[in-house]
Amino acid sequence: MADFETDYLVIGAGAVGLAFVDTMLDEDPDCHITIVDMHDKPGGHWNDAYSFVALHQPSAFYGVNSMGFGDDVVDGYGPNKGLFPLANGAEISAYFSHLVNRRFLPSGRVSYHPLSEYLGKGKFKSILSGQETTVKIRRKTVDATFYKTSVPATHKRQYxxxxxxxxxxxxxxxxxxxxxxxxxxxxxxxxxxxxxxxxxxxxxxxxxxxxxxxxxxxxxxxLINRRYTQPGPDFFEDVIANQIAQLKAAGASATGDEMFEKLGQDGYMLxxxxxxxxxxxxxxxxxxxxxxxxxxxxxxxxxxxxxxxxxxxxxxxxxxxxxxxxxxxxxxCTATAVPFTEQRVHGPQFRGDTIVLQPLHVPLVTFSSALTAFLEANFEDDETKNKLGIPAPLTDTPNTYPLGMLTNFMNRGAWSQNPKISAWLSKARLDPTGTTVAKMMAEGDTRLAAMGGFQEAIAVGIPGLQRLAVAAREEHEDR
Missing domain, CATH: 3.50.50.60 (FAD/NAD(P)-binding domain)
Structure with a gap:
């Protein structure tokens, strides 16, 4: 007999699981969600990270859709000078704790169970007491542990x-x-x-x-040059120039290695x-x-x-x-953020009574998770949802990168043709360009002219990516 009922049981209270829950609360006002996690606080691996850890990307692209993160003032000193700030581990942990304690729990629609191990089939147990709890899952189990992120404090040394x-x-x-x-x-x-x-x-x-x-x-x-990943209108031309350069490099290269060499020559890769x-x-x-x-x-x-x-x-x-x-x-420092052996185990996200959260736009994992929640709430059948959200493989080498990049473009193309998704993207905080483009269009910003070279770049870049992706698939399968 079940101890209680829920619509969605989410395994993992890391950034990916929390981004899914956040969007579901907005898109499906009637659903109830249960979160089970082994840590004592939300935030997943951020609880175990070294104290001076910081995001790779600007804070504006991280977290959940409903709650802003960071500010719009660029750093004025240090190695990140001139770029938007990167949240440190303490700031990230505080952000996620605030999210759960000020938004999720007060809603009355989220049940959060920290220090708990999921046992499968709707059962979890308290790590400290051993007490088991059974949940009747009315809709789906959501697996937010696909990435299996490890950090030096938790991984087993291989030497x-x-x-x-x-x-x-x-x-x-x-x-x-x-x-x-x-x-x-x-x-x-x-x-x-x-x-x-x-x-x-x-x-x-x-x-x-x-x-x-x-x-x-x-x-x-x-390494990705952070200068070309910045949010907002002031960096828009650099962001678009980077995307165009990647497409042109793909079209002109015989391998991913050659593609990266070209991008390195122009400073897009370091x-x-x-x-x-x-x-x-x-x-x-x-x-x-x-x-x-x-x-x-x-x-x-x-x-x-x-x-x-x-x-x-x-x-x-x-x-x-x-x-x-x-x-x-x-x-x-030998922990692997995402073990490559796990990256291969892809499949559809929507699997009947289970959702396995995976990247739909690599490497933006929280954006991908929020979009998956939007698909779950707004489309009826798994076939439709899976066609609109094809998991993109994370990459280990330059030669495997084109496959992920091609999947990103395929997904983006499908989203642009769907009015529901397009409208959501124009307001989605986690989407790197959606809200920026919408704002610039509303203001008639002349910097949008930077997009003028996109069609030409796509004409040569997509065939190039398709060619390189064939070799990338073989390299992925060999691992």
């Missing part, structure tokens, strides 16, 4: 660490001051992703000499070391100021993945060894 090896995770670095004079003489960043880059920037801004930093970089990465060809692309977004800082680190080790660490020594997968100072502090 050995000898006893006595000084090692920390990024979240422990701000507490080093408590050690007084007993500080490391050297720092070794382990990992190549955005967490490693954030850690490098933090160390440099904290005053660590670049020569006192070693960076173990298994794969170099292409890399830390101009002499190294990046093999990775995970949508990490960075400012030119951050890149300038990271280039100060000259001790970069490229021997592939590390297999073991011990005081003063690093061992790599090809049995290569590198020595560092005996008191060097290793900093584990």
């Amino acid at each position: 050995g660490v000898a006893e006595g090896t000084p090692i920390a995770i990024p979240g422990e670095l701000p507490d080093l001051w408590m050690r007084g004079d007993d500080l490391p003489g050297h720092y070794v960043i382990v990992g190549a992703g955005k967490t490693a880059m954030d850690t490098g920037v933090w160390l440099l801004e904290a005053g660590v000499d670049p020569d006192a930093i070693t960076w173990i970089c298994p794969r170099d990465s292409w 890399r830390i070391d101009e002499s190294v060809k990046p093999e990775m692309f995970h949508y990490a977004t960075i400012s030119e100021g951050e890149v300038e800082l990271l280039r100060k680190i000259k001790n970069v080790v490229r021997h592939g993945r590390v297999t073991s660490l011990e005081p003063g020594k690093m061992v790599f997968q090809n049995d290569t060894e590198e020595a560092v100072a005996k008191d060097a502090l290793f900093i584990d």
Whole structure:
């Protein structure tokens, strides 16, 4: 016998699940929603992140549709100078707590169960007491755990660490001051992703000499230039120029690697070391100021993945060894925001009595989730909903990127032809261009002329993306 009933049971109170709930509350005024999550507060992996973590993208594109995030004043100092601010972990956690406590719960239509583990078939148990609760789900279960985001504080290291090896995770670095004079003489960043880059920037801004930093970089990465991802009319021409450049590069390239080389030449994509060809692309977004800082680190080790660490020594997968100072502090930055093995497990979002939230416009995961809720509330059958929201694969390399980009354009084309969705997009805060274009059209803004080159770019870009996507599918399937 059920303890209570609900229309939708949402597994996960991270950004993706909360964005879905937020839109459902607006689009279906009669529905009741239950949220089950293992953390003690809303926000998912943000609860576990290092203290100096910040969004890659401007705050304006993150969170939920109903509640603004950040402000419209650009940063006046630091490596993000001249660009819109990036919310830090504390600000993000506060935002989501405010959302749940001031909007969701007072509505009387949301039941929130933190510190609870979902067991399946409408059952969950309290992590602390073990008490089980059964819910009768009148409509659907919503799986908001597809991304399986991990951070250094929660992931399992994939390499050995000898006893006595000084090692920390990024979240422990701000507490080093408590050690007084007993500080490391050297720092070794382990990992190549955005967490490693954030850690490098933090160390440099904290005053660590670049020569006192070693960076173990298994794969170099292409990075999105944040200057071309900014919201609002003032950056509109740059945003459109970037989109046109990507289409033209796709049309003129034989591989994703070549496409990225072209974009890198024009500054739309960035890399830390101009002499190294990046093999990775995970949508990490960075400012030119951050890149300038990271280039100060000259001790970069490229021997592939590390297999073991011990005081003063690093061992790599090809049995290569590198020595560092005996008191060097290793900093584990090897967590993967979205494990690539999970990215492959795509399928339709709408599966009868289950919705599996996936990206419809990569990499905008909260926007995708809000749009999925809109589809659920406004269209009748799964076939229609799935045609309007085709999951786009996240990418691991430049060669797999065109498939995600092509899916974005296919979805956008379908949305533009649907009056219901078009009207919603024109008001959707999370859509990077919808509200901006609507505002500029209403004001007769002459900067809209930047869109004049779009048709020509699409004419050459879409066939190019289709060609590159064939190879991308093969590379995805091989992993």
